Amino acid sequence: MSQDISKVAKILTAQSIKGFYNPFTHIKFPETLDRRNWFTSPELISIYGSSEWEALSEEQRQTLSFFETVNFFSLNVHGEKSLLEGLSRRLYDNNDADVTDYIHHFIDEENKHMYFFGTFCEKYAGKIYPDRKLIFPREYAEGEEEFLFFIKVFVFEEIVDYYNVTAARDERVMALSREINANHHEDEARHLAFGRVILNNLFKTYSPQWSTETLAGVREYIKNYYMTTWREYYNPDIYIDMGLAHPYDLVSRTFESTKAKEHRATASRASLNYLKKCRIIEENFEL
Amino acid sequence: MKTEQEIKEVLRQWVLTKSKKVTDSELKFDTHLLETRILSSLHVMELILEVEKMKGTRFNLKNIKPGVFNSIDTIYSSFFGSPA
Numbered sequence: 519m520s521q522d523i524s525k526v527a528k529i530l531t532a533q534s535i536k537g538f539y540n541p542f543t544h545i546k547f548p549e550t551l552d553r554r555n556w557f558t559s560p561e562l563i564s565i566y567g568s569s570e571w572e573a574l575s576e577e578q579r580q581t582l583s584f585f586e587t588v589n590f591f592s593l594n595v596h597g598e599k600s601l602l603e604g605l606s607r608r609l610y611d612n613n614d615a616d617v618t619d620y621i622h623h624f625i626d627e628e629n630k631h632m633y634f635f636g637t638f639c640e641k642y643a644g645k646i647y648p649d650r651k652l653i654f655p656r657e658y659a660e661g662e663e664e665f666l667f668f669i670k671v672f673v674f675e676e677i678v679d680y681y682n683v684t685a686a687r688d689e690r691v692m693a694l695s696r697e698i699n700a701n702h703h704e705d706e707a708r709h710l711a712f713g714r715v716i717l718n719n720l721f722k723t724y725s726p727q728w729s730t731e732t733l734a735g736v737r738e739y740i741k742n743y744y745m746t747t748w749r750e751y752y753n754p755d756i757y758i759d760m761g762l763a764h765p766y767d768l769v770s771r772t773f774e775s776t777k778a779k780e781h782r783a784t785a786s787r788a789s790l791n792y793l794k795k796c797r798i799i800e801e802n803f804e805l
Numbered sequence: 806m807k808t809e810q811e812i813k814e815v816l817r818q819w820v821l822t823k824s825k826k827v828t829d830s831e832l833k834f835d836t837h838l839l840e841t842r843i844l845s846s847l848h849v850m851e852l853i854l855e856v857e858k859m860k861g862t863r864f865n866l867k868n869i870k871p872g873v874f875n876s877i878d879t880i881y882s883s884f885f886g887s888p889a
Contacts, residue, residue, distance in 0.1 A: 652866075
């Protein structure tokens with residue numbers, strides 16, 4: 519590990535210690551929630567601006583915002599479970615004590631977030647939407663698996679953060695949802711900083727040794743991972759729960775719409791620009 | 806209601822659209838999709854949605870094993886071959 523990562527890890531550890539909290543008392547979850555509320559910003563709702571959206575009453579739109587939030591929080595539960603597995607495997611796996619220290623805080627904070635997201639879903643929706651992702655074993659070039667683990671963390675967290683920041687700042691959104699989003703953003707700011715540095719460092723260390731084919735495969739993987747991550751934001755389970763007609767067709771139609779593409783481009787711009795700046799990708803791509 | 810051949814052909818066309826690693830003439834119903842990396846883990850989520858859409862039902866994803874996606878034949882037999 520480079521000195522840069524060590525230095526960043528040390529600073530982030532100090533900040534994590536300063537901001538340490540008890541997750542079981544930090545956020546109060548009322549017994550019930552009135553679904554006649556905005557649970558996320560309307561503009562973040564997958565079908566926002568579509569003819570299906572226009573056909574809904576205000577109350578139906580708010581109910582949809584509830585199920586969209588359950589989906590968003592479910593994605594976070596699944597994403598953080600994978601993240602915790604990956605981070606745990608990396609504990610004491612390098613010679614940098616500062617990085618190991620910070621990974622302990624990273625794990626602690628992700629576990630807290632998962633508790634918030636999971637509690638909301640289970641308590642108010644009675645479920646967590648299932649994960650449709652499957653991972654199959656394959657062989658990797660040296661450093662490739664490590665790099666791909668952190669690129670997945672990066673893509674997942676950067677998109678999530680866009681949603682967190684937007685919902686947390688939106689005064690239309692009900693207090694509990696704003697609080698969960700704001701709290702997540704606050705901790706994620708450190709995780710994003712760590713992820714960016716480690717990603718750049720891993721790429722600089724390993725990519726010069728990769729074959730042209732491996733590098734092209736890594737770049738293709740990044741693009742596909744963005745697409746897969748985004749696809750999860752258009753979940754037919756939401757539309758089924760809302761009783762919307764032809765939920766699977768609605769997923770395809772919405773995902774391919776110009777409005778949705780523009781939204782994905784906006785929400786992904788900062789992370790793509792960072793990857794381009796680090797020469798991890800050659801050009802920004804359409805999502 | 807679609808026949809076995811028709812369903813497999815829909816799946817074959819889906820794979821051809823999503824993967825640039827195989828040509829129309831190369832892709833058979835028994836071609837291995839994962840070992841040859843015609844499909845990656847990342848394609849599978851979309852494929853699950855496609856199959857759910859064709860069947861009109863949601864799956865219990867906990868029961869899905871990687872072997873299910875080995876080929877178009879195995880996808881067919883796992884999801885369409887016998888009553889769920």
